[in-house]
Amino acid sequence: MAEADAAGEKLLIIGGGSNVLIGDEGFDGTVVRVETKGNSYHVDACSGGMITVAAGEDWDEFVEWILGKGFVGLETLSGIPGTVGASPIQNIGAYGHEVSEVIARVRTWDRKAGAYKTFSNSECGFEYRSSVFKREKDRYVIIDVTFQLKNGEMSLPIKYEELARALNVKLEDRVLVEQVRKAVLSLRALKGMLLDKKDxxxxxxxxxxxxxxxxxxxxxxxxxxxxxxxxxxxxxxxxxxxxxxxxxxxxxxxxxxxxxxxxxxxxxxxxxxxxxxxxxxxxxxxxxxxxxxxxxxxxxxxx
Structure with a gap:
């Protein structure tokens, strides 16, 4: 990317491409797809888990994996298409929770400065379906995201009426995270929000x-x-x-x-x-x- 920017090439940088509509005329430039892989985490008795994940990892595969490791906080975001790197850009959210609630920091490549830059949660400028990365979308490329998650079996409080009904619980109740993930995936499937190549x-x-x-x-x-x-x-x-x-x-x-x-x-x-x-x-x-x-x-x- 640095070489292409220095040469003045037109770049389109994408993750999974699930939130991008390419025009019929195509893109007259170079498309860079972020496919970096890998993750690391450590557990602290006070802060819980700090999990750093490469931007190219599939989002839902990461959610399934991290819930299986005994962490909570991402269960309502199950089934969302795309990559981990896209999650802070859109400040993805579903069923009453947003990813900004659990992001500790985001490491980026600053194309303007030609250097790496790390953002704390407060520096990300998170808003509803927005962030500094979206507002300056051609400047920052997400390298990896660090999440701060709690250990446990019970979910975050249920804050969405439709999900509460599906789980047969009251708002603010907590249930097993695997039950929340299953219910969310079921609701998304009913709405056609899970890809089926035949449908x-x-x-x-x-x-x-x-x-x-x-x-x-x-x-x-x-x-x-x-x-x-x-x-x-x-x-x-x-x-x-x-x-x-x-x-x-x-x-x-x-x-x-x-x-x-x-x-x-x-x-x-x-x-x-x-x-x-x-x-x-x-x-x-x-x-x-x-x-x-x-x-x-x-x-x-x-x-």
Whole structure:
């Protein structure tokens, strides 16, 4: 990368590529895929486990492995596609928890400075589905991520209603981590969020849009039954899927070779012969419908 940058070459750096949509014209440059492997960890009686993982490791394989080693904290993030290196960029999250809760530090290659740089958790600038690495996406390349996890058999508190119902427990209850992982994988499969090569409904990048966070005034204009999750800064998060469905976007809608999943309206899928332009047009029309109905602009999660 340093040599390519010095030569002024155009670079596209990806991990698993699960959150990237490549245009029909391709990329006029060099694609670098991060496939570095390896991990190390040590256990401390006070701090628990400090686990450093190479950026190219598969995310869900790492989650399964670390839960099997007796650590807790990543169970609700089971089944998310992509690599470990992508996890801090997006600040991936699911079912009430985010990876920023357990990241201790992130080691990067700073392309601008031409040197390695390590970020503490507070320096990562974590926000909902964002970080300094996403906001300056062409500058930092993730080398490895260090997680701080607790030892134990019981999960983090259950904070998501749907998951609590699936586990038949109350919010804030703790259950065995393997039960949480099993329930999360089951829920994701029902929504078409686990890849099945035989099922076009799973040929997607997962959720195409992030849940919007709006001002309290904007949230007050939404219908009474709109989901609302108050944020620490006074703003309110609502559901992108709810907005899309109320704006007339339906599961199974199609445009050329692209479609809205029949299982989950947030997933835009390849029905077998989709072009990138088909998906872009479907996303554009979905955003337009929500903007016209509610005055809210949906932000794509897929880049």
């Amino acid at each position: 076009h409904d799973t040929w997607s990048a997962g959720s195409f849009f992030v849940n919007p966070i709006v001002s309290a005034d904007v949230a007050a204009t939404l219908p009474a039954d709109a989901p609302r999750w108050p944020q620490a800064d006074g703003r309110v998060k609502t559901s992108a899927a709810w907005l899309m469905e109320r704006a007339g976007v339906k599961k199974g809608d199609c445009f050329e070779g692209a479609g809205v999943s029949t299982k989950h309206v947030l997933a835009l899928v390849n029905n077998g012969n989709a072009k990138a332009s088909d998906l872009i047009e479907l996303a554009r029309s979905s955003r337009k419908a929500v903007k016209e109905k509610f005055g809210i602009s949906l932000e794509p999660e897929v880049q």
